[in-house]
Amino acid sequence: MCLAIPGKIVDLVPEQAHLCTVEVAGVRRRVDLGLLQEDIPVPGDWVLIHVGFAMTKISEQDALEQMHLLSMLGEAEQAMQEIRGYGLEDGGAGVS
Amino acid sequence: MRYVDEFRDPELITKAADEIHRLADTGRHYRIMEVCGGHTHAIYRFGLKDVLPSNIELIHGPGCPVCVLPMGRIDDGLAVAKNAEVIFAAFGDMMRVPGTHGSPFEHKARGTDVRIVYSPADALQIARKNPDKHVMFFAIGFETTAPSTALTLMRARSEGIRNFSVFCNHVTIVPAIRAILDSPDMRLDAFIGPGHVSTVIGCRPYEWIARNEGKPVVTSGFEPLDLLQSIVMLLRQLRAGEAKVENQYKRVVPWEGNRAALKAMAEVFQLRPYFEWRGLGFISQSALKIRDEYAGWDAEQRFPIPGTRVTDPKAAQCGEVLKGVLKPAQCKLFGNECTPEHPIGALMVSSEGSCAAYYNYEHRKAAAMVTSISSVA
Amino acid sequence: MAHGAGGKASRRLVEGLFAPLLFAESSEPLGDAARVNINGTSVAITTDSFVVKPLKFPGGSIGELAVNGTMNDLAVSGARGEAMVVTFILEEGLPLPVLEAEIRAMAAALQRAGIALIGGDTKVVERGKADGMYITTTGIGRPLQHVTIDARSVRAGDKILLSGPIGDHGITILLARGELDLEADLASDTRCILPLIEVLAGEAGPGIRWMRDPTRGGVATTLNELARDCRLGIVLSEEEIPMRNEVRGACELLGLDPLHIANEGQFLAVVAPEYADAALNALHRTEGGEDAVIIGEVQTEPACAVLVTTRYGGSRIADMLVGDPLPRIC
Secondary structure, three states: OOOOEEEEEEEEOOOOOOEEEEEEOOEEEEEEOHHHHHHOOOOOOEEEEEOOEEEEEOOHHHHHHHHHHHHHOOHHHHHHHHHHOOOOOOOOOOOO | OOOOHHHHOHHHHHHHHHHHHHHOOOOOOEEEEEEEHHHHHHHHHOOHHHHOOOOEEEEEEEEOOOOOOOHHHHHHHHHHHOOOOEEEEEOHHHOOOOOOOOOHHHHHHOOOEEEEOOOHHHHHHHHHHOOOOEEEEEEOOOOOOHHHHHHHHHHHHHHOOOOEEEEEOOEOHHHHHHHHHHOOOOOOOEEEEOOOHHHHHOOHHHHHHHHHHOOOEEEOOOOHHHHHHHHHHHHHHHHOOOOOEEEOOOOOOOOOOOHHHHHHHHHHEEEOOEEEEOOOEEEEOOEEEEOHHHHHHEHHHHOOOOOOOOOOOOOOOHHHHHOOOOOHHHOOOEOOOEOOOOOOOHHHOOOOOHHHHHHHHOOOOOHHHHHHHHHOO | OHHHOOOHHHHHHHHHHHHHHHOOOOOOOOOOOEEEEEOOEEEEEEEEEEOOOOOEEOOEEHHHHHHHHHHHHHHHOOEEEEEEEEEEEEEOOOOHHHHHHHHHHHHHHHHHHOOEEEEEEEEEEOOOOHHHEEEEEEEEEEEOOOOOOOHHHOOOOOEEEEOOOOOHHHHHHHHHOOOOOEEOOOOOOOOOOHHHHHHHHHHHHHHEEEEEOOOOOHHHHHHHHHHHHHOOEEEEEHHHOOOOHHHHHHHHHHOOOHHHOOOOOOOEEEEOHHHHHHHHHHHHOOOOOOOOEEEEEEEOOOOOOEEEEOOOOOEEEOOOOOOOOOOOOO
16 A cells, blocks of 8 residues: 655657656656546656556655755754853843 | 655754654653554664654554455455466465465465566556456555556456456555544554555545544655654644644645546445454445446456455454554564464564564564664674 | 575474484584585585576576576585586476577586586476476585684674675566566676685685575575574664665565565675774775675674664664565555
């Protein structure tokens, strides 16, 4: 139910509109595009493959956004710690 | 590998793990269920439990289609395969699952024509290439896989390929989640929602979990960063006292699902009034059967099916492990009578079954040696 | 079929059935090859059988596998193969050109490996048996100087050395069967590894504790056997384990563990830490040894098991293979 892998469409199959060739790290397999008829991908697109069928197109935009969010994890907290280090809250010595 | 490697970045994983440690309230014990067997497998494969704080407990859910398949259904499928002209085609996951008289592989050793296929399309291809044989595809899987079976049946029908049929065991995920939540011994805080099922059904089908049960749900990808980010999102909701459905796996899961896939399923399948789930009993409206328009490709209509019912041995506690009430090691048979080599229950055969995953990847780890990792090579 | 796949079932068959009934009283762990003392001279001897479908595949064929496999079994036992005998079991109807091609392939492999074929036998069985051809070999060899292979000499702190990228052979065969409709530029890694073993023996001989070639069942199965024989733990660093892109891609696609995939041209060696760097450098300077790498070390825990660790602190047990590696969709 769950094993699905991102692959790049490298070729369409000439006589069969619903078939294409997808490549995953140099391994090529015929993949059926029948589930993506409402938004047909083209060579160069990345799709998620499960049991020889393309399930969705992979959104590069969303992937980049996610990576950005992940790289920001903990940074808000670091910024807060820096500010706390200035000692402004408890009326202490403050920055000298 | 693009869209894979970046989500396995060790520095970012450490960062995400640190954030989880920071967010997890030390006074609280969190019980988070990952529904999907693929998530269970990923958690063990990537050793994610090692980077989580000890007060986050991951409970393995029932989203393993092999595990919930009653043994009687395997017996029925293999009964059809006994016919000399039948080729039994199934995914590799099914090959070592025990039926009453042996697994598909064991039947193969005794002369049944059993073939592993990666895709239902490959099973149809075998039918094209073997016109004097009948290919029966033993279909399993949740909504991730059902659309592909549906499309294959549509293609078989439009091409007039008559020597092909499907023995349909597709099940749906929401009833399984409902059964978990209805279970009296269950106490869960949140869900890591199915990843690939959601590419088909979208995120709406989980809204009742947040709204009616008050539990946060985050649909998650399968790479380490996906799972860790999902846990971060769940913890944030729990800290804020919120309960909503969020989509962590945005790069692949559309909120509204895949309309073409849902359409294909609706064309070929209808819901069975009820279906037996191993370990969970009979659940209504939880499984798919092939519509009458496709009766000619329904193995259950083309062949006499014994309708075997097999009850699990009382000692096997698959049901409780499936519901997350027991940990695999707490089942009396775990590691002794029941191991991946001689499984008593299906949770031990499927590599994403809780018991097999725990046995294969974890149970001989001593807590002590995790600290010695840094000195390797 | 599970009994032939090289993993737990195979081991149980050998240890549980064969050993008690057939093998002479011995406390030594079972190895790929054995030593026989004939009139004061120690001779290494090994036997192996070769069953592969298809017979010919990118990078080689059954004949080459037979020659290289025999040489390699002797090499990792610390011996240089000198001569071999072979039996062929041929399926009725096997086309003569196919047989001839295998004989030619074997002749070429024998020459490359520097071993002489000194005898053999042939049988023919009915159509439908033998998958075309089965080959069995027995090889004898001369023990290498200064090399003693014994799992019981392995100590915590010893390094695990791997000669090169894993998975080429098993994935090539899987793809060559054509059942999964996958294509990749991959070839079997079948080769005679004796030259590399001789370099290793020359540079680090006294420091070599144990060697084996990770064939059926892969690196995980072979190291699990070691872990049980030496009663210690093997801890591997996942990012150090080399594999080609295509092997990785096929494994991810099919849900296979690369550590369970067969190799036909690699070896694992356990080397005392003070010899490890010199051993690695010597291999790097040798043709065919450029990709050698240290993938882990022996530790006291987890005893009798193999642990694979990641840079971020996650770990998992890598168990012995049960049956053949099967593609999965879940």
